Amino acid sequence: MAPPWVQELHFPHLPSHYIDHMVPVMPSGPTPTAPGQSLYLSTSMMWLEPVFSLPQYIFMPQITGDRLKTLRDALASVLVPYYPLSGRLRETNNGKLEVFFGQDQGALMVEAHSEMSLSDLGDLKVPNPAWSPLIFRFPNEEPTNCGGFSLGLRICHCIVDGLGAMQFLSSWAATAKAGTLITNPKPCWDRDFFRPRDPPLVKFPHIEFMRIEDGSSLTMSLWQTKAVQKCYRISREFQAWLKTLAQPEDDMSNVTCSTFDAMAAHIWRSWVKALDVKPLNYELRLTFSVNARQKPKNPPLKEGFYGNVVCLACVKSTVRKLVYGRFPDTARLVREARLGISEEYLRSTVDYVEVDRPRRLEFGGKLTITQWTRFSIYDSADFGWGRPMYAGPIDLTPTPQVCVFSPEARLILVGQCLCVFACRNLLQKASRTFCLLQRPVNKVQLNEATTLL
Structure with a gap:
């Protein structure tokens, strides 16, 4: 038997969920871009495929009031300084990725419910693969929301890393909590910082990317x-x-x-x-x-x-x-x-x-x-x-x-x-x-x- 300091955790099975509404959330104010424009996305993240996202789930105690309106209004406010997150990824002619702004895109907010309570989710201190049905996926995605209240967040990894996602999430949460836009620190896009040198200068073998034929078991x-x-x-x-x-x-x-x-x-x-x-x-x-x-x-x-x-x-x-x-x-x-x-x-x-x-x-x-x-x-x-x-x-x-x-x-x-x-x-x-x-x-x-x- 494993000692208390090394404890294996187990997971329950979950019932299905039902989608109620899907609403695009647009920035609530003017942004530096217009429909038809695009933003440069740093070359360094090309190896992160567009579909490789950072799914996170946040389970909260029972909440009163119009929580969806609070979250939606706060998201619309935060999308003004974080306007790139309201765009769409697309591939350019040279195979690179960029953030494109079309008409009425916005961040998609999906409202769903399930006939269950937070206690049905099991141990809420650990990640759980049984919660996978709670992740919203588009119809053309590969197969891989509940009582109380849960909030799911999916952001493409080539747009942000973990710390960047925490910065955005913190601003959204603080804005919802205060009822007014809060950005601390002020978000900085500036992806030109990681443009490749001209000419490129590769000084290391970068074995982390190299393909190796697996000759092992x-x-x-x-x-x-x-x-x-x-x-x-x-x-x-x-x-x-x-x-x-x-x-x-x-x-x-x-x-x-x-x-x-x-x-x-x-x-x-x-x-x-x-x-x-x-x-x-x-x-x-x-x-x-x-x-x-x-x-x-x-x-x-x-x-x-x-x-x-x-x-x-x-x-x-x-x-x-x-x-x-x-x-x-x-x-x-x-x-x-x-x-x-x-x-x-x-x-x-x-x-x-x-x-x-x-x-x-x-x-x-x-x-x-x-x-x-x-x-x-x-x-x-x-x-x-x-x-x-x-x-x-x-x-x-x-x-x-x-x-x-x-x-x-x-x-x-x-x-x-x-x-x-x-x-x-x-x-x-x-x-x-x-x-x-x-x-x-x-x-x-x-x-x-x-x-x-």
């Missing part, structure tokens, strides 16, 4: 077995203990291992071990997103910029080193990749995308980790009715090689987080992971801690 193993989303509540104590184990014993650089480095290294090793990847000499990759907002120095990014400033860090290792190597060595690889994201790496990424035009991320032979723990989503989503009961992503199962570190709702204990996996049921092979952490520790503590994955 990983992909076949994943897709032959139906993906199961697993969610684990990971305590601050476990994270601190794992970080201690990951510290290098002979590193004279005085660069310490972060909690993320330790968690990412342990999950990657455990994932590969549990899936019994073969052959042992096959080289696998780990990719994870790094917030690069503070990297540009000359000039720096303007305050309020809400576009994508995400760089993908990439780590390579053979199966043998992951399974049988030292845990601090794997954590060091993660740390070096994280610290390797510089201003020049960011500029090189923009130029690489301009030259090679990758249109999607490659998932062959790798695991991808996304960190949401630093998003102020619970504070950002107070629309005047209190903090939400749950705010965050819903379902990762369509992409079984992604892991999300997500903050848990209603917790005062700083550092406690959720680890959400879309993968096979790793607990069935948990006994295989006992050898992953090899620094001498209390035997009982080791056996308990390594049942995490």
Whole structure:
């Protein structure tokens, strides 16, 4: 049985929902654009396909009054400074994306209801793939809203990143709460900041984008077995203990291992071990997103910029080193990749995308980790009715090689987080992971801690 600091969470099944109204919400005031005009969208995000969105759901307690009107009016106000979010993505003749403004577009608001209460949703502190029917999808979309009150938000990832989405959400919520437009900080579009250099100058190999023919058993193993989303509540104590184990014993650089480095290294090793990847000499990759907002120095990014400033860090290792190597060595690889994201790496990424035009991320032979723990989503989503009961992503199962570190709702204990996996049921092979952490520790503590994955 897993200890309290590593707790597996389970999910209930949900009934259907019914759509009542679909209303486009236009900016309530004048904007700098007119129908027929378009906005430049930075080249660096071309690899994020237009349909790759950031679905988030916010569940709130029972609310009185005309809540839809409050949300609609606040959204119309916020769309004045955030006017690009009322446009539409389209592809230009040269294959790039832009934001186009046509007649009466606006942001689509969908009102729906379901014959259920918030208590029917189960544990509202964790993401739940059973909530997927609550996501509105257009008729031509691939298959992948309730009592109390829930609010869903879908924004294309090539328009904003996670922090940009939080900035918009915070402004919308503050405007609804105050009854007047609030934008703090003032939103900044300025996508020209990330135009490619002329001529482009690619200084790094950018293996995060390269296609690798998966010669291992990983992909076949994943897709032959139906993906199961697993969610684990990971305590601050476990994270601190794992970080201690990951510290290098002979590193004279005085660069310490972060909690993320330790968690990412342990999950990657455990994932590969549990899936019994073969052959042992096959080289696998780990990719994870790094917030690069503070990297540009000359000039720096303007305050309020809400576009994508995400760089993908990439780590390579053979199966043998992951399974049988030292845990601090794997954590060091993660740390070096994280610290390797510089201003020049960011500029090189923009130029690489301009030259090679990758249109999607490659998932062959790798695991991808996304960190949401630093998003102020619970504070950002107070629309005047209190903090939400749950705010965050819903379902990762369509992409079984992604892991999300997500903050848990209603917790005062700083550092406690959720680890959400879309993968096979790793607990069935948990006994295989006992050898992953090899620094001498209390035997009982080791056996308990390594049942995490």
